[in-house]
Amino acid sequence: MVKKVDAIVIGAGVIGCATAFELAKKGYKTLNVDKLPAAGFGSTSNSCAIVRAHYSTWDGVAMAYENFFYWKDWENYLGVKDELGFSRYMDVGTILLKTKGHDFRKVLRLYDEIGVLYEEWDLETLRERMPIYSHGSFYPPKRPEDDAFWEKPRDTLDGAVYTPESGYVNDPQLATHNLMRAAEAQGGEFLYNTEVVEIRRADGQVVGVTLNGGEQIDAPIVVNVAGPHSFVINRMADVEAGMNIKTRALRHEVHHVPSPEGFDFEQSGAHTSDGDTSIYFRPETGNTILVGSEDPECDPRIWVEDPDHFNRELTQAQWQAQVYRLALRIPDLRVPNRPRGLVDLYDVSDDWLPIYDKSDLRGFYMAIGTSGNQFKNAPGVGHLMAELIDACEGGQDHDRDPVQVKCQYTGLTLNAGFYSRLREINPESSFSVNG
Numbered sequence: 001m002v003k004k005v006d007a008i009v010i011g012a013g014v015i016g017c018a019t020a021f022e023l024a025k026k027g028y029k030t031l032n033v034d035k036l037p038a039a040g041f042g043s044t045s046n047s048c049a050i051v052r053a054h055y056s057t058w059d060g061v062a063m064a065y066e067n068f069f070y071w072k073d074w075e076n077y078l079g080v081k082d083e084l085g086f087s088r089y090m091d092v093g094t095i096l097l098k099t100k101g102h103d104f105r106k107v108l109r110l111y112d113e114i115g116v117l118y119e120e121w122d123l124e125t126l127r128e129r130m131p132i133y134s135h136g137s138f139y140p141p142k143r144p145e146d147d148a149f150w151e152k153p154r155d156t157l158d159g160a161v162y163t164p165e166s167g168y169v170n171d172p173q174l175a176t177h178n179l180m181r182a183a184e185a186q187g188g189e190f191l192y193n194t195e196v197v198e199i200r201r202a203d204g205q206v207v208g209v210t211l212n213g214g215e216q217i218d219a220p221i222v223v224n225v226a227g228p229h230s231f232v233i234n235r236m237a238d239v240e241a242g243m244n245i246k247t248r249a250l251r252h253e254v255h256h257v258p259s260p261e262g263f264d265f266e267q268s269g270a271h272t273s274d275g276d277t278s279i280y281f282r283p284e285t286g287n288t289i290l291v292g293s294e295d296p297e298c299d300p301r302i303w304v305e306d307p308d309h310f311n312r313e314l315t316q317a318q319w320q321a322q323v324y325r326l327a328l329r330i331p332d333l334r335v336p337n338r339p340r341g342l343v344d345l346y347d348v349s350d351d352w353l354p355i356y357d358k359s360d361l362r363g364f365y366m367a368i369g370t371s372g373n374q375f376k377n378a379p380g381v382g383h384l385m386a387e388l389i390d391a392c393e394g395g396q397d398h399d400r401d402p403v404q405v406k407c408q409y410t411g412l413t414l415n416a417g418f419y420s421r422l423r424e425i426n427p428e429s430s431f432s433v434n435g
C-alpha cells in the first residue's frame with residue numbers, strides 16, 4: 001500500500017518535531033519518520049539544552065534571542081496538553097567570562113543592536129554573585145597532559161557579561177514530546193521504529209521515500225532533519241554535490257560532577273561560558289554541575305564515519321580534560337575518580353553554522369548542521385523552515401531571492417539566506433559549539 005502525505009519529515013528530534021508542528025499549522029499534512037522508538041530519542045535526548053544568546057554573528061544572536069521567548073511562552077505556544085506534562089525552562093542566566101577566548105566585545109555590540117539585556121560585571125561583582133569561581137586567566141586552553149596546564153595563572157579575567165534572559169530546558173526529550181503532541185493536534189502523524197532507506201526521485205523532483213520494510217510513502221516534499229545522520233540522507237538524495245557547505249558527525253562528551261561542598265550549584269549556579277579554559281557548564285539536578293567542551297584546538301576532534309557505530313563510553317582522557325579545566329575555575333571542586341556523563345554526536349557543518357535550506361532536488365529540504373548548538377532554536381527553526389518551504393513551493397527562487405522570516409516575538413526579520421547550502425564558509429563563525 002502506498003501512503004501519500006504533503007510532507008515527509010525524516011527525524012523526530014526537537015527540530016524535526018518543531019518543523020512538523022509549524023508545517024501542520026500551515027495546513028500541510030505531515031508525517032515524521034524516525035528509526036528510533038519515540039520523539040527526541042536521537043541526539044536531542046543528550047542535549048544540554050542550554051538557552052543563551054551569545055553567538056558570533058548578528059543572525060545567530062537574533063535567532064537565539066527570539067527563541068528565548070518561545071521557551072518562556074512554552075505552553076501557550078504549543079496550545080495543547082501533553083499527558084507527560086511540559087518541559088520547564090530554567091531561568092538561571094548566563095555568565096560569559098571576559099577573556100581572550102571569547103570575542104565578548106563583538107557579542108556586546110550585537111546585544112546592543114538586537115536589544116539583548118545584559119549587565120557587565122567587574123571582578124568584585126563576579127565574586128559576590130559566584131563566590132566559588134577563581135578569577136585566574138589560564139588562556140590559552142591546554143590539556144592536563146601538558147605541564148603548562150598546572151602552572152599558576154599570571155593574569156586575571158577582565159570580568160564577565162551576565163545575561164538574565166538565558167538558562168536551560170530541564171528535559172529536552174519531554175520538550176520534543178510536547179512538540180510532537182502539538183503537531184499531532186494539527187493533524188501531523190508520526191511513524192517510529194522505521195528507517196528511511198531510499199529517497200525516491202523523478203525528473204529532478206522528490207516523490208517520496210522507501211522504508212526499511214519496503215513500504216513506499218509518496219510526498220512532493222521531504223525534509224532532512226536526521227541530525228548526525230544528515231549526510232547519510234543527503235547522499236541518499238544525491239544532493240551533496242550541489243552544496244558548498246556539508247555536514248559531518250562529531251563525537252562529544254559531557255560530564256557530571258558534584259557541586260563543591262557547601263555550595264548548591266543547582267539552586268544558585270548559572271550557566272557559564274568559560275572561553276578561558278574552553279568549557280561551558282551549567283546546573284543539573286542532584287546538585288550537580290554539567291560540563292561540556294568549547295572545542296579548543298588542543299583537543300582532538302573525533303569525526304565519526306558511521307553515526308550508528310561510535311564509542312559511547314566516556315574516556316578517561318576527555319573526562320580529565322574537561323573536569324580538570326572546571327577545577328581551574330572552581331578550585332573547591334571535588335573530582336571523583338570514576339567518570340560520569342554521556343556521549344553523543346553533533347551534526348557539524350563546515351563552518352559550524354546550520355544549513356536551513358532547499359536543495360538542488362526540487363521538494364527536498366534540509367534543517368541540518370546544527371553543530372551542537374541549535375536545541376534552543378528548534379521552535380524558531382521550525383517556523384523558519386515552514387516559511388521557507390511554503391515560499392519555495394509557492395514558486396519563490398530562494399537561492400536568488402532569499403526568504404525573509406518575520407520573528408513572532410521580537411519582531412526582527414531573519415534572512416533565511418544566511419543558512420544557505422551555497423554560502424562560502426562564514427569567517428565570522430567561532431568554528432566551535434558557540435556557533
Ligand SMILES: Cc1cc2nc3c(=O)[nH]c(=O)nc-3n(C[C@H](O)[C@H](O)[C@H](O)COP(=O)(O)OP(=O)(O)OC[C@H]3O[C@@H](n4cnc5c(N)ncnc54)[C@H](O)[C@@H]3O)c2cc1C
Binds near residue numbers: 016035042046373
Ligand atoms: C551532547 C550534546 C549537547 C548539546 N547541548 C546543546 C545545548 O546546550 N544547547 C543547544 O542549543 N544545543 C545543544 N546541542 C545541540 C542540539 O541538541 C541539536 O542541535 C538538536 O537536538 C538536533 O535536533 P535534531 O532534531 O536536528 O536531531 P536529532 O535529535 O538527532 O534527531 C534526528 C532523528 O533522525 C532520525 N533518523 C536519522 N536517520 C534516519 C533514517 N534513515 N530514517 C529514520 N529516522 C532517521 C534519528 O533516529 C533521530 O531521532 C547539543 C547536542 C549534543 C549532542
